[in-house]
Amino acid sequence: MNGLRGMSPLLDCVCSKGSVSWLLCGSDCVERKHYASGRMYRGRAHQCPANPCRSDSGATGFLLMSGQVPGSGRPRIADHEVLRHLARGTYGSVWLVQSVLGRCRAAKVVERRAFASSRQYEREWTGVRHFEPISRTHPGFVHILQVGRCPDDTWFYYVMELADDLRRMPVEDCSEYVPRTLRAELDRRRRLPVLECVLVARTLLLALQVLHHRGLVHRDMKPANIIYVDGVPKLADIGTVATQQHGGTSVGSVGYHPPEGSGRPAGDIFSMGRILYEMFSGVAVQELADNLPDLTPRLKNDVERRFYQIIQRSCSFDPRQRPASAGALEQELAALCEV
Template sequence: MIDRLNSALGDRYTIQRELGAGGMATVYLADDPKHQRKVAIKVLHPELSAVIGAERFLTEIRTTANLQHPHILPLFDSGEADGLLFYVMPWVDGESLRDRLDRERQLPVKEAVRITAAIASALDYAHRQGIIHRDIKPENILLHDGQPLVADFGIALALTAAGSSGRMTETGLSLGTPHYMSPEQASGEGTVDPRSDVYALGCVLYETLVGDPPFPGSTPQAVLAKVLTTNPERTIVHRESVPPHVDSVIAKSMERIPA
C-alpha cells in the first residue's frame, strides 16, 4: 500500500510508514516537501470509500476544512488518488488519550476535567457550525504538550450524508464505537444530534476517572445491550475522590433519554 500511495501522491507527499489502522481508515506518516513539514495522511478503507463516494467525500470535506478551533485537529488537504480517498492532517508529536489511559489507567481528577472541558469547547464550536462528530472516543483525542486535539472531524459529514442516503445501512457499516455510543446511535432509531457527542464525551470522562468504560462487555453486542437498557454505576462508587458535581455532570450527560 505504501508503494501504491507513493505512486499516486508522489508529486505532493512522500509516505514514510504506517502509523496505525482503525475500523474506517489507515494512517500514514508522510513528508510534505513543499511546506517542509511532516503530516499524517488518513486513507479510508476501500469499502468505506465505496459507500461514501468521491464526490460526496470531497464536497462534504470542504465544510470540515473550515473548522478552526484550538482543540480541533485542522485539515490540510484532501482528495482522491488511484481510487483511494484520503485527507491530510498535521502530524502530532504526542500520543492519544487511549495511549495514556492504557499506560496510566486513570487520570488525576483535575486533569481529566481540564481535558474534557477543552474537548467540550471544541464540540460546542463544531455543533454551532452544524457538524456532529459521532465518534468521540479516547483514540480520537490526541494529546500534544498536554493539550487535547479532537481528530476525525474529517469524515463526520460525509458519513452522515451516506447514512441519510441509506448506503451505510445497506453495507452494514456504522459510525461509532460501542463503548461510547449514545442509545440513539446504538438503536439506529433515534435522531443523532449534538447530544450524542455529549453522551460520548461523558463516557470518555467516566473512563478517565474510573479506569474502565461505563459499560464493560466481552462483545460489541453485550456492550450495546447495556447501553440501551441500563444506567452506568456512578463514578464515586469506583473512586471516592471524584467531586459530587463532576459525578452529577457525567450522570446527566449519559441519560438514556436525552433532555
C-alpha cells in the same frame, strides 16, 4: 508549490485528465501547472483545457493527484515524502509523511474498496469536506492541511497535524514514533486525576460548541479519536462529521454511541460523558458497553461526587436529562474547578 508564482495558498478547484493534474487557486484568474510537462498556463478557471473543473466550493487546500492504489504499496501524497505506515483501520490507513519544508505530518488514506457501498465512501468524503473549512478555527480541532482525491476515484487522503510522540520526544527517529492519543494515554496511565479530566474535557467541549454552532456533529467521539498536539487535546478522525439531523444513518463506536442515534448534538454530549467516565474511572467503556459500574462507593470527596453527578447526567439514556449543550457542560465543569 514550486513554480506557482504568486499563487494563493488556498486551493479549491482541481481538474484532471488521465495522469495530467491541474492545480488551481480559488481566485478567478489562476496560474496552472501541467504536471506532466512542467509548463505553466494562465487563464480563468472555466477555461481549463482538460475536463471541466471539479469544484469543492468553500474548501481550502484541495488537490487532485495521481498515485499508487494504497493496497499496492505506499501512497503518493503530493509535496510529501511518505516515511512509514502508522496504523490501519477499517476504512483505510494512516501514514507518517514529511513535507517539502521538512515538517512531519500525518496523512490518512481512505479507500473506496473498504466500504460496503459507494454511498458510505462518499459519506466519509463529505465529512472531510464539512470539517476542513473550519478545522483551523479552534485549537481543539485537528488542523487539516491538505486534501487530495486520486483521478480514478478509488481513494482519497487528507494531511493533518501530527500527534505528539507518546514518549514526549521530538519526532526525529520516525521508526520509534508512537502517536499520543487519549486512548494511548489511558492504556498507559489507566485513569487521570479529576483536574486533568476536566481540563481535557473543557478543551474538547469548546471545540464541540463551535462544531455544533456550525450545524455539524462529530458522531464518533472516543479516546482513540482524540490526539494531543503540543500537549493540547484535539478532535480528530473527522470522516464521520455530518450535518445535524433527526434521522438518517447512525454511526459511532460501541460504548460511546448514544442510544437515540448520533445525528444530534446531544449524541456528542453522551459520547463526551462516556469519555469522562473512562478518564475518571479507568474502566474500559468499549469493553463493557452499557454495563458501567457505579463509582459512588469509591468517591473520596465533594469534588469527586459533584464531578460524578455531571458524568452521570451526561451519560443519561434520556437526551433531555443531559446538559443542554456542549457549552453548558463546559460551564458546569468550569464551575467545578472553582470549588
